[in-house]
Amino acid sequence: MPDTNESIQALAQQEYKHGWVSHVDADQLPPGLHEDIVRAISAKKHEPEWLTEWRLRAYRHWLTMREPEWQKPKYPKIDYQGIIYYSAPKKKPEVSSLDEVDPELLETFEKLGISLDEQKRLSGVAVDAVFDSVSVKTTFREELSKQGIIFCSFSEAVTDHPELVKKYLGSVVPYTDNYFATLNSAVFSDGSFCYIPPGVRCPMELSTYFRINSAGTGQFERTLLIADEGAYVSYLEGCTAPQRDENQLHAAVVELVALKGAHIKYSTVQNWYPGDKDGKGGVYNFVTKRGMANENAKISWTQVETGSAITWKYPSCVLKGDNSVGEFYSVALTRDRQMADTGTKMIHIGKNTRSTIVSKGISAGHADQTYRGLVKIMKGATGARNYSVCDSLLIGGTCGAHTTPYIESANPTAVVEHEASTSKISDDQIFFLRQRGLSEEDAVSMIVNGFCKDVLSELPMEFAVEAQKLLGVKLEGAVG
Amino acid sequence: MTDPLLEIRDLHASVDGTEILHGLSLTINAGEVHAIMGTNGSGKSTLTKVIAGHPDYEVTGGDVLFKGRSILQDEPEQRACAGIFLAFQYPVEVPGVSNLYFLRSALNAQRKSRGEAELSGAEFLALVKEKAKLVDIDQGLLNRSVNEGFSGGEKKRNEIFQLAMLAPTLAILDETDSGLDIDALKTVAHGVNSLRSPERAFLLVTHYQRLLNYIEPDFVHVLLDGRVVKSGGKQLALELEDKGYAWIEEEAAGSGSISVA
Numbered sequence: 001m002p003d004t005n006e007s008i009q010a011l012a013q014q015e016y017k018h019g020w021v022s023h024v025d026a027d028q029l030p031p032g033l034h035e036d037i038v039r040a041i042s043a044k045k046h047e048p049e050w051l052t053e054w055r056l057r058a059y060r061h062w063l064t065m066r067e068p069e070w071q072k073p074k075y076p077k078i079d080y081q082g083i084i085y086y087s088a089p090k091k092k093p094e095v096s097s098l099d100e101v102d103p104e105l106l107e108t109f110e111k112l113g114i115s116l117d118e119q120k121r122l123s124g125v126a127v128d129a130v131f132d133s134v135s136v137k138t139t140f141r142e143e144l145s146k147q148g149i150i151f152c153s154f155s156e157a158v159t160d161h162p163e164l165v166k167k168y169l170g171s172v173v174p175y176t177d178n179y180f181a182t183l184n185s186a187v188f189s190d191g192s193f194c195y196i197p198p199g200v201r202c203p204m205e206l207s208t209y210f211r212i213n214s215a216g217t218g219q220f221e222r223t224l225l226i227a228d229e230g231a232y233v234s235y236l237e238g239c240t241a242p243q244r245d246e247n248q249l250h251a252a253v254v255e256l257v258a259l260k261g262a263h264i265k266y267s268t269v270q271n272w273y274p275g276d277k278d279g280k281g282g283v284y285n286f287v288t289k290r291g292m293a294n295e296n297a298k299i300s301w302t303q304v305e306t307g308s309a310i311t312w313k314y315p316s317c318v319l320k321g322d323n324s325v326g327e328f329y330s331v332a333l334t335r336d337r338q339m340a341d342t343g344t345k346m347i348h349i350g351k352n353t354r355s356t357i358v359s360k361g362i363s364a365g366h367a368d369q370t371y372r373g374l375v376k377i378m379k380g381a382t383g384a385r386n387y388s389v390c391d392s393l394l395i396g397g398t399c400g401a402h403t404t405p406y407i408e409s410a411n412p413t414a415v416v417e418h419e420a421s422t423s424k425i426s427d428d429q430i431f432f433l434r435q436r437g438l439s440e441e442d443a444v445s446m447i448v449n450g451f452c453k454d455v456l457s458e459l460p461m462e463f464a465v466e467a468q469k470l471l472g473v474k475l476e477g478a479v480g
Numbered sequence: 481m482t483d484p485l486l487e488i489r490d491l492h493a494s495v496d497g498t499e500i501l502h503g504l505s506l507t508i509n510a511g512e513v514h515a516i517m518g519t520n521g522s523g524k525s526t527l528t529k530v531i532a533g534h535p536d537y538e539v540t541g542g543d544v545l546f547k548g549r550s551i552l553q554d555e556p557e558q559r560a561c562a563g564i565f566l567a568f569q570y571p572v573e574v575p576g577v578s579n580l581y582f583l584r585s586a587l588n589a590q591r592k593s594r595g596e597a598e599l600s601g602a603e604f605l606a607l608v609k610e611k612a613k614l615v616d617i618d619q620g621l622l623n624r625s626v627n628e629g630f631s632g633g634e635k636k637r638n639e640i641f642q643l644a645m646l647a648p649t650l651a652i653l654d655e656t657d658s659g660l661d662i663d664a665l666k667t668v669a670h671g672v673n674s675l676r677s678p679e680r681a682f683l684l685v686t687h688y689q690r691l692l693n694y695i696e697p698d699f700v701h702v703l704l705d706g707r708v709v710k711s712g713g714k715q716l717a718l719e720l721e722d723k724g725y726a727w728i729e730e731e732a733a734g735s736g737s738i739s740v741a
C-alpha cells in the first residue's frame with residue numbers, strides 16, 4: 001500500500017504544478033482579512049456567485065462576533081490581520097535522502113513502525129512513483145464511482161457537483177455557528193467531499209490520506225460528508241505520524257449528513273505538532289465537527305487526540321430523526337504543556353433517540369484537560385436515552401483533569417446516565433508488569449492502552465494498532 | 481563449586497523510613513525448594529519485594545546476589561529477565577489489557593533480553609495450551625483483562641500460569657496458598673511440582689503448613705521480626721503447625737538466631 005500512497009502523492013504534487021501555473025497569477029494573497037480578501041479567495045477558486053456570497057455573509061457575521069473565552073485553555077491573542085488566508089499549496093522543502101531529515105522525526109517514525117517508503121513520503125523525500133500513478137488513481141476512483149460514490153476535494157465538488165454542495169453546505173454547521181466555524185466559512189481553503197448514494201455500502205475505508213489535493217489545506221479545512229438513505233461509510237481522518245505545520249491556527253469544520261437509515265463512522269487520529277516541552281510553537285486546533293442524523297440513522301465519532309498545543313473540539317450529533325443514534329468515543333492524551341478542552345454534544349430531538357459517550361482522558365506532566373459534554377433532550381424526544389462515561393487517568397501529580405457534563409432535559413421520559421472516574425496509574429500495577437519483564441515505559445503504555453480499550457476497539461483494525469503504538473510513543477519520558 | 485542461585489547476606493531494608501528487614505541471611509541453591517514461614521507482619525512479603533526490586537523498598541545494608549552477582553542495582557525488569565519471578569500475594573488488576581496479550585509481551589521482552597527470537601503467534605498459543613493444562617486454568621480467563629473480576633483463587637492460579645509460561649530459574653511464591661480451596665491448592669501444587677527441576681529453585685512464602693503437604697520443601701526457615709531465626713528441614717513446618725510460633729519467639733528472645741540445618 002505505501003507505494004500506492006506515494007504515487008498518489010506524487011501525482012497530487014504534479015497536478016498542483018499544472019493547476020496553479022495555468023490559472024493563478026500570484027500564488028499568495030497579502031496577509032489580512034477584509035471583504036476583498038474573501039472575494040479574492042473565492043475568485044481564485046473560480047467559485048460560483050452563491051458561494052462567494054455565502055463566504056461574505058459569514059465574514060460579515062464574523063465581524064459581529066467575539067472570540068470565545070469560556071473554554072479552559074487560554075492562549076495568546078491571535079492576530080487575524082497577520083494571517084495569510086490564501087496561499088497556493090507550498091511544496092514541502094524536498095530533500096534527496098533520509099540522511100537529511102531530522103533524526104528525531106525519523107526515530108519517531110521507526111517507533112511507530114512506519115515503513116521506510118512511508119517515512120520518505122512523510123518527510124518529503126523525493127520518491128519515484130513505482131506504479132503508473134495515473135492508473136492507480138483511476139482504479140481507486142473507478143471502483144468508487146462504479147457505485148456512484150463521489151469522493152473528491154471540496155473545490156472539485158464545488159465545480160462538479162454544485163447542487164449537492166449548495167444543498168448541504170452549512171446545513172449542519174451554519175455559518176453563524178461559532179467564532180471559528182464562521183471564520184472558516186469565510187475563508188476555507190479546501191477539504192474533502194464525499195457522497196454515498198442510497199443503499200450503498202462504501203466498500204473501503206475512505207481516508208484523507210488517499211485524497212488528492214490534500215496538501216497545504218490544513219489551516220481552514222472544510223469537510224462535507226453525505227450518506228444518502230441507507231448508505232454506510234467509514235471515514236478516517238489524520239495520520240499517526242507527527243505532522244508539523246507552519247500554521248499555528250487550525251480552524252476546520254466537518255459536517256456530516258446521515259439521511260434516513262444511513263450510518264456514518266468518522267474516525268480521527270490527531271497528532272499535530274504539540275510544541276516543545278514548554279508548549280512553544282504548537283498548533284492550536286479549534287475544530288467544529290457535527291453530524292445530523294435523520295430517522296433511524298447513526299453517527300459514530302471516534303477520536304484519538306494526542307497532538308496540538310491546544311485542542312478545542314466537540315464532535316457532536318444532532319439526533320433529529322426518530323430512533324437515530326449518536327456515539328462519541330474519545331481518547332485525549334495531553335502531556336508537558338498541552339491543553340485539551342474536548343467532549344461532545346448530543347442533541348436529542350427525535351423520539352427514541354439514543355446516544356453513548358465514552359471519554360477517556362490521560363494527562364501527564366503539566367498538561368491540563370477538560371471534558372465538556374452536553375446532553376440535551378428536547379421536548380419532543382420521548383423515550384430518549386443517553387449513557388455517558390468519562391474516565392480520567394493521571395500520570396504524576398502536576399497534571400489536571402476536569403469533567404464538566406451538562407445535562408438539559410425537557411422531556412421527563414428521557415433516561416440520562418452519567419458515570420465519571422479519576423484514577424492514577426498505581427505503582428503496584430507498574431511494578432507487577434516490570435516484574436514480568438516489561439520496561440517501565442512499556443508497562444505504562446500497556447496500562448494506558450488498557451484504559452483506552454473501549455475507545456480503541458471502535459477504530460478500524462489497522463488504525464487501532466497504529467493508535468496503540470502512538471499512545472506508547474507519546475508517553476515516552478512522561479513517567480517518573 | 482558453582483555459586484548459589486540466590487544468596488542474601490545480612491540484608492537490611494526499609495520502607496517509608498522504617499526498617500523492616502534487620503539483617504536477613506539466606507542461601508538457595510539451584511534445584512532446592514525453600515519455605516519461609518512466619519507470623520503476619522514478620523517481613524515475608526517485604527523480603528520477596530526487595531528481591532524483586534520494588535522501588536518503594538530501600539536496601540540500607542547487606543547484599544542480594546543472584547548467580548553470584550549483586551542485583552541490587554538492577555531494575556525490576558532486569559531481574560525478571562535474569563530469571564527471578566514473583567507470584568504476588570495480592571495480584572493487581574490491569575483493566576482492559578488481555579491476559580494473553582500481556583503475557584506474550586512479557587515473554588517476548590524476556591526472550592529479547594536473552595537474545596532469543598520472539599515467539600510467533602502460533603508458537604505462543606501452543607505454549608499457552610500446554611501450560612494452561614498444567615495449571616488447569618480456564619481458557620475463558622486467558623482472554624479476559626488481567627485479573628479483572630477474577631476470584632481470589634483465579635488470581636492465584638493465574639500467577640502460577642504466568643510462572644509456568646515464563647519459566648524462571650528462581651520462583652518466589654508469596655502466600656499463593658492463602659484463599660485457595662483444597663482442590664485449587666492441589667492443582668497449584670501439582671503445577672509447581674511439575675515445574676521443579678535441577679536448574680530451578682523455589683522460595684515458598686506461606687503462613688500455613690498445609691501447602692507443604694503437597695509441595696515438599698528441602699528447607700524451612702522461620703522469619704521473625706525481619707530476620708531468619710530458625711532453619712530446618714520439612715519437619716520444622718510440622719512442628720510449627722503443632723506448637724505455633726510462640727516457642728520460637730521465646731527461643732529467639734533467649735539466644736538470638738538459631739540454626740538447625
Ligand SMILES: Nc1ncnc2c1ncn2[C@@H]1O[C@H](COP(=O)(O)OP(=O)(O)O)[C@@H](O)[C@H]1O
Binds near residue numbers: 495519520527
Ligand atoms: N509501606 C509501608 N510503610 C510502613 N510499614 C510497612 C509498609 N509496608 C509494610 N510495612 C510493615 O512491614 C512489616 C512487614 O510487612 P510484610 O512484609 O507485609 O509482612 P508479612 O508478609 O510477613 O505479613 C509490617 O509490620 C508492615 O506493617
Ligand SMILES: [Mg+2]
Binds near residue numbers: 526569
Ligand atoms: Mg505478606
